[in-house]
Amino acid sequence: MPDPFVLTLSCADRPGITARVTSFLFERGGNILEAQQFNDRMSDAFFMRVEFDPGAISRDAFRAEFAPLASELAMEWKLSLRDRPRRVLIMVSKFDHCLADLLYRWRIGELPMKPVAIVSNHPREAIEHTDLGDLPFHHLPITRDTKPAQEAQVRAIAEQSGAELIVLARYMQILSDEQAAHFAGRCINIHHSFLPGFKGAKPYHQAYERGVKMIGASAHYVTGDLDEGPIIHQDAESIGHADTPDALVRKGRDIESRVLAEAVRLHLEERVLLNGQRTVVFRG
Amino acid sequence: MPDPFVLTLSCADRPGITARVTSFLFERGGNILEAQQFNDRMSDAFFMRVEFDPGAISRDAFRAEFAPLASELAMEWKLSLRDRPRRVLIMVSKFDHCLADLLYRWRIGELPMKPVAIVSNHPREAIEHTDLGDLPFHHLPITRDTKPAQEAQVRAIAEQSGAELIVLARYMQILSDEQAAHFAGRCINIHHSFLPGFKGAKPYHQAYERGVKMIGASAHYVTGDLDEGPIIHQDAESIGHADTPDALVRKGRDIESRVLAEAVRLHLEERVLLNGQRTVVFRG
Amino acid sequence: MPDPFVLTLSCADRPGITARVTSFLFERGGNILEAQQFNDRMSDAFFMRVEFDPGAISRDAFRAEFAPLASELAMEWKLSLRDRPRRVLIMVSKFDHCLADLLYRWRIGELPMKPVAIVSNHPREAIEHTDLGDLPFHHLPITRDTKPAQEAQVRAIAEQSGAELIVLARYMQILSDEQAAHFAGRCINIHHSFLPGFKGAKPYHQAYERGVKMIGASAHYVTGDLDEGPIIHQDAESIGHADTPDALVRKGRDIESRVLAEAVRLHLEERVLLNGQRTVVFRG
């Protein structure tokens, strides 16, 4: 049996889209394994994700035959192999708990990815608790003056390694607007805060000072405004008066790791579609 | 614009079901408002729920025209008006927190139902904390000897009132197998325990004795085995060593109320489909 | 056996406070039922709450004998009867779900309070879904011009009714700084948002627009800045892309009701101590 395909699409809503797309699949021998759609009645937009056994049709043939329908309905669409590991570049600074978590999940086969490069603004020795194995590691220090050159290097590494997704796994540098635009829609950041609660630096200390009773973390696509991109996933936990800022940082690590891993999994499985400043997330 | 319809169906999975159903709708001028499907690859079964504006077609015409397709695919299916309040019979004993919660949600328009009868094995005075307003109240005491007769009365009230759903809102009597069979698929119970953890009587006291660190509640369809029907919704909360059985009962009330209300809402909106001992729940 | 007392206190931390307070109790025949303390090592402050059977000592005698120790350690302290229902004034506008929830909990004996007045800026008919029974209801409309006079009326009602706690149960008016100061430390608001995320009006619509994946609510003491008082309790829930602003409002009602009820319970049981902008919450 051929590898399953994943088709994702969005367009303006109108009657008959589901019928036309699923009939298209059926007529070519496709067999749906999983399908979701969302009719956004607030914005009259339509979103769909279909996993299917393609039968005899090739990806190229599918694309060629689907293009006229996609064009007629003014779709944004993407067809990909469901099970092909996506190539991922991971960026990190000194805190490596998200990196360690992502690599462990990759090693046991939980995340369908192939890490192609680790980039850090700190030397390899700074990542002291994580086994990087043979993964290519790039130490790209950054200062205010060298930022444009460093970002160009990141883009070059991304290009040469064929990276499809950039994960900022507690990379404590703000991307320039140009860099954010370059990686638009394929760069995920973990914000160690429950957005939009505590933007900016030291959110756990901010949370402590404010005396909140829950903390959380947010995984989102990176845009020019670091704290404002479309949110993919969030989680939160209760805290108490005895939790010092250090305790919040400790509890935060767990939330950050699992929120980022879930967002990366959803993205790798093509389950996240952009809807303006918002996201449509088709869980299985 | 005519009132939206809801179509729910299940059948053995095979290629083309979605295409055929959605094309059927499209060809008759239907416009999908919300649609979900589930291909159960463990059992090769298919489940679907579609909300749609029917356009010019009437319900009777739809039913007549859809029947051949449903028959060909050996579907179990149901077509209903989405916004018509379902007629609901609520049964209760002495603890009325679930009843009070359901009635409040009904009064503010949150639950699309019309309570047609309240049945209790205790007199109306036992429901001292809930405003029953003008709702018909039936005191049907029960003993071992009168159980068959009492259950026949309940069936008669359900029939005369046109009840489509029976909600056991902390009704502390076990239905006979016959009664459970009679109301199969349209009788929801709140089990004041996190099934299958603590079946039987006094589950909070059982939980206390066992020293668990979480308690919960389960809403499920009633079958002959009271604690074993298909589960619709569950929730749980953390507890601590200082929580006495009384404190567990207090915390449990909150969980029970919201778990039952959510299960009732899901059922009323035709979002719950049976899948053997399990349920498929299509949230919005 | 006499009714149990609750002693709460806070002061600068130093060695021996617990020993001196508990020895004081022991020497007078007191028997501790529940005790908690918190040494805030960030601010070097000490907080304590003790429930105890007082033995033969009266409240007045206790107060007189405890005063020198309290004075020496520069304590803020309070001694009260644990089981005496506190007198509560509830303010509400049109949305009555929090009011209904509080009154139900009161009626079944879950909240140790005695509602002494309901105040609304809308007429009694606006509270159409809640059974107010015989509770005194005060319709105090408010406009920009009449605000000082209306607030004076509220203060008069609070005084005449002996209200110890003012609960803003979705009272959609901002208290003046004077009013907030007047009720400082004994006025709880439910903010229908997960503070500090979405301050100001229509937080659920703000949350929808921002595309967050969780919503929540915050119960806090009222200060001059409505959205900034010390937080007592918060909770949050996951939402999805299909949740419209209306769905968020519906889900929010549940969170608001239970967060406010929990904060009110904690306050009524003397479990909340102020720690600057933060709170110390001694759960049982």
Add this chain to the structure above:
Amino acid sequence: MPDPFVLTLSCADRPGITARVTSFLFERGGNILEAQQFNDRMSDAFFMRVEFDPGAISRDAFRAEFAPLASELAMEWKLSLRDRPRRVLIMVSKFDHCLADLLYRWRIGELPMKPVAIVSNHPREAIEHTDLGDLPFHHLPITRDTKPAQEAQVRAIAEQSGAELIVLARYMQILSDEQAAHFAGRCINIHHSFLPGFKGAKPYHQAYERGVKMIGASAHYVTGDLDEGPIIHQDAESIGHADTPDALVRKGRDIESRVLAEAVRLHLEERVLLNGQRTVVFRG
């Protein structure tokens, strides 16, 4: 300043225990950093945990002077250095996610422990995803016939390495009653189920078959009955109809890892006291 001490104790409840214990500390120059007590009014038992700066007194002197009071009140008690890393033996079979998680937390200084041995019934190569570094690894295969001998080896390793805590990190063997008794009160197991829901083998498959809507995990002290020891910590998560048994296993890994790590942290910090079949857990 000397290292802080932790004193934990339990005894029958009676008036004055707190006063006597805290006065004892105060008179010897001790300064309380954190203290909790629990008066179990269901069983009339008393539990206490105190962290304190000991001032000039040594541990031996403290023990000698405290012994008469402890004896008079028939206490079970323990005095230890708060910050001394406890020596831990970790047992594992093939699934190493809990092991990897524990070792990462140890490496970043989150868990105050010193792993002294890793024991597996499988060879080192079976632990393929976790960096064991220089930790002593013992491959102790087990069969029905060799079980007594293998367990004796485990006891010998525990003794020689000075292990204070034994962690069963998905060690898929049932300890004999003798072994469980030998390690009573210092052996923690992660049960990959929400006890008492699904005991025995393959709990996620059992959960799938039953159609539950939440899964969880339980960390507990090991007793002769593997699934019945006192529970330290539990957590649970919602699941849906589309979650296959494999998906439950994946989601379960996250819950297991964090529940076990939390239970181990609580134990290492001397925060868990046994109360018959139940536990008292003094969180910070």
